[in-house]
Amino acid sequence: xxxxxxxxxxxxxxxxxxxxxxxxxxxxxxxxxxxxxxxxxxxxxxxxxxxxxxxxxxxxxxxxxxxxxxxxxxxxxxxxxxxxxxxxxxxxxxxxxxxxxxxxxx
Amino acid sequence: xxxxxxxxxxxxxxxxxxxxxxxxxxxxxxxxxxxxxxxxxxxxxxxxxxxxxxxxxxxxxxxxxxxxxxxxxxxxxxxxxxxxxxxxxxxxxxxxxxxxxxxxxxxxxxxxxxxxxxxxxxxxxxxxxxxxxxxxxxxxxxxxxxxxxxxxxxxxxxxxxxxxxxxxxxxxxxxxxxxxxxxxxxxxxxxxxxxxxxxxxxxxxxxxxxxxxxxxxxxxxxxxxxxxxxxxxxxxxxxxxxxxxxxxxxxxxxxxxxxxxxxxxxxxxxxxxxxxxxxxxxxxxxxxxxxxxxxxxxxxxxxxxxxxxxxxxxxxxxxxxxxxxxxxxxxxxxxxxxxxxxxxxxxxxxxxxxxxxxxxxxxxxxxxxxxxxxxxxxxxxxxxxxxxxxxxxxxxxxxxxxxxxxxxxxxxxxxxxxxxxxxxxxxxxxxxxxxxxxxxxxxxxxxxxxxxxxxxxxxxxxx
Numbered sequence: 396x397x398x399x400x401x402x403x404x405x406x407x408x409x410x411x412x413x414x415x416x417x418x419x420x421x422x423x424x425x426x427x428x429x430x431x432x433x434x435x436x437x438x439x440x441x442x443x444x445x446x447x448x449x450x451x452x453x454x455x456x457x458x459x460x461x462x463x464x465x466x467x468x469x470x471x472x473x474x475x476x477x478x479x480x481x482x483x484x485x486x487x488x489x490x491x492x493x494x495x496x497x498x499x500x501x
Numbered sequence: 502x503x504x505x506x507x508x509x510x511x512x513x514x515x516x517x518x519x520x521x522x523x524x525x526x527x528x529x530x531x532x533x534x535x536x537x538x539x540x541x542x543x544x545x546x547x548x549x550x551x552x553x554x555x556x557x558x559x560x561x562x563x564x565x566x567x568x569x570x571x572x573x574x575x576x577x578x579x580x581x582x583x584x585x586x587x588x589x590x591x592x593x594x595x596x597x598x599x600x601x602x603x604x605x606x607x608x609x610x611x612x613x614x615x616x617x618x619x620x621x622x623x624x625x626x627x628x629x630x631x632x633x634x635x636x637x638x639x640x641x642x643x644x645x646x647x648x649x650x651x652x653x654x655x656x657x658x659x660x661x662x663x664x665x666x667x668x669x670x671x672x673x674x675x676x677x678x679x680x681x682x683x684x685x686x687x688x689x690x691x692x693x694x695x696x697x698x699x700x701x702x703x704x705x706x707x708x709x710x711x712x713x714x715x716x717x718x719x720x721x722x723x724x725x726x727x728x729x730x731x732x733x734x735x736x737x738x739x740x741x742x743x744x745x746x747x748x749x750x751x752x753x754x755x756x757x758x759x760x761x762x763x764x765x766x767x768x769x770x771x772x773x774x775x776x777x778x779x780x781x782x783x784x785x786x787x788x789x790x791x792x793x794x795x796x797x798x799x800x801x802x803x804x805x806x807x808x809x810x811x812x813x814x815x816x817x818x819x820x821x822x823x824x825x826x827x828x829x830x831x832x833x834x835x836x837x838x839x840x841x842x843x844x845x846x847x848x849x850x851x852x853x854x855x856x857x858x859x860x861x862x863x864x865x866x867x868x869x870x871x872x873x874x875x876x877x878x879x880x881x882x883x884x885x886x887x888x889x890x891x892x893x894x895x896x897x898x899x900x901x902x903x904x905x906x907x908x909x910x911x912x913x914x915x916x917x918x919x920x921x922x923x924x925x926x927x928x929x930x931x932x933x934x935x936x937x938x939x940x941x942x943x944x945x946x947x948x949x950x951x952x953x954x955x956x957x958x959x960x961x962x963x964x
Contacts, residue, residue: 450847451844451847454847455843455847457847458824458828458843458846458847459828460827460828460831460843460846461831465836466831466839466840466843469836469837469839469840470840470843470844470847471844472840473816473840473841473843473844473845474844474847474848476844476902476905477812477813477816477844477845477848477852480808480809480812480813481809481813481848481849481852481855481856483805483806483809484806484809484810484813484852484855484856484859485851485852485855486806487803487806487859487862489855489858489859489862493858493861493862494858494861495854495857495858495861496857496860496861
């Protein structure tokens with residue numbers, strides 16, 4: 396019922412403060428939906444909400460790498476993939492005694 | 502008739518070497534045959550980035566002169582071969598599939614493996630195309646063009662050693678060299694229907710091969726038949742005191758191993774490996790196992806994490822290796838490759854350290870399974886070769902990036918340095934090739950060759 400009421404009310408409230416708030420809320424919802432699974436086609440505005448994107452932007456600067464928009468987007472896509480891969484490895488329980496081999500010998 | 506059949510009736514390495522020794526074929530003719538085949542095939546395949554005809558002809562003349570003078574010819578005398586364009590060949594710039602390396606000076610010395618083949622009498626006819634800096638499973642190189650699968654134009658030859666596999670599959674050369682970090686020999690071998698060997702980590706010297714991931718990189722041969730692969734592997738082995746990565750192992754005679762008729766314990770790897778292969782691939786592997794009465798199965802734990810660890814380590818070490826080039830010449834990389842390397846270079850140390858620690862655990866876990874079997878059988882690729890530019894594939898109920906996922910069945914095995922022989926399965930007319938990985942314990946390449954030879958004798962594999 397609430398949906399029906401809104402649909403009926405919106406035309407009348409088109410230019411009201413209420414209408415602007417609804418539009419802003421919808422924009423925020425759409426932005427959240429786009430950033431929930433980090434996708435190559437996402438817009439720059441949504442990257443500001445993604446922790447990988449802000450990390451990538453900072454790391455590009457720290458490593459003296461080019462920080463143009465295309466690079467940020469491309470690197471963020473790959474970094475998200477790496478983050479998903481790392482999660483698989485990080486969740487494997489390893490005892491403290493397992494060491495990193497200094498020179499790998501099979 | 503498949504496209505490859507038009508050019509694949511060229512002689513094998515062992516036939517060429519025998520004919521030259523017996524005087525029924527000159528080395529000059531063998532090299533001209535190879536160059537003619539290259540000229541005919543290259544417009545459609547683009548396997549080569551450099552063809553060195555004059556040098557090859559001069560080397561052939563020396564072989565013919567030596568034979569005329571009554572010299573004892575070495576085992577591969579007069580046999581043409583090609584090398585992935587990351588092996589140093591004296592007098593030539595090693596491109597490693599990049600634009601940036603064009604600015605490098607020509608190599609002064611041959612890479613160790615190139616020198617070993619030349620010492621055995623083989624003649625290098627050129628360098629082959631590859632994915633830029635070997636970070637690739639498709640060889641769709643933007644600087645030098647894509648390499649096409651000799652079995653079907655417009656399809657990938659696999660990568661990153663795509664040119665080396667395609668050159669062999671198309672009959673341009675009987676044998677070639679490649680490198681394999683995450684599957685770069687096994688993936689193209691599977692897609693192109695040729696034999697490929699990734700030896701035990703540290704078995705062969707990597708000196709003179711442009712690096713990618715120091716802790717995983719490996720090098721090895723391609724061939725159209727098993728006899729040639731064994732012949733070349735025997736020639737490649739040897740202690741290189743200038744390669745710190747090489748293990749202090751005793752050489753395994755591959756040719757002699759193939760004559761052994763011993764009972765081997767063989768199992769098919771299931772779980773992750775069958776879950777991440779298409780129905781077509783699983784059916785082909787099952788037919789192979791049925792043919793050889795392989796009924797045992799085995800499973801490893803956390804294989805998805807092993808693939809992920811290989812992914813993380815490769816990105817980190819590759820990113821670190823290329824960081825200076827990325828800082829100063831990012832625009833000269835393929836854009837996607839630059840972005841992937843940059844992402845790798847900025848991974849938190851905790852991820853990479855955990856990946857290395859996991860690698861230690863996974864090695865111990867897999868070694869236990871190898872106490873009970875001699876050979877494990879697993880598909881080499883999730884699918885046969887795909888059309889160039891394929892973005893995603895549906896696999897196991899989800900969409901996966903097609904190019905990066907080509908190595909998802911090879912990465913867990915190479916992470917822990919096991920020797921793997923990739924063999925082409927018999928296919929019906931018109932079907933694209935599919936390869937399987939034969940996996941053994943470290944340093945047991947002899948078991949791989951013994952088993953593969955037995956499979957050839959029983960008709961489960963084409964020789």
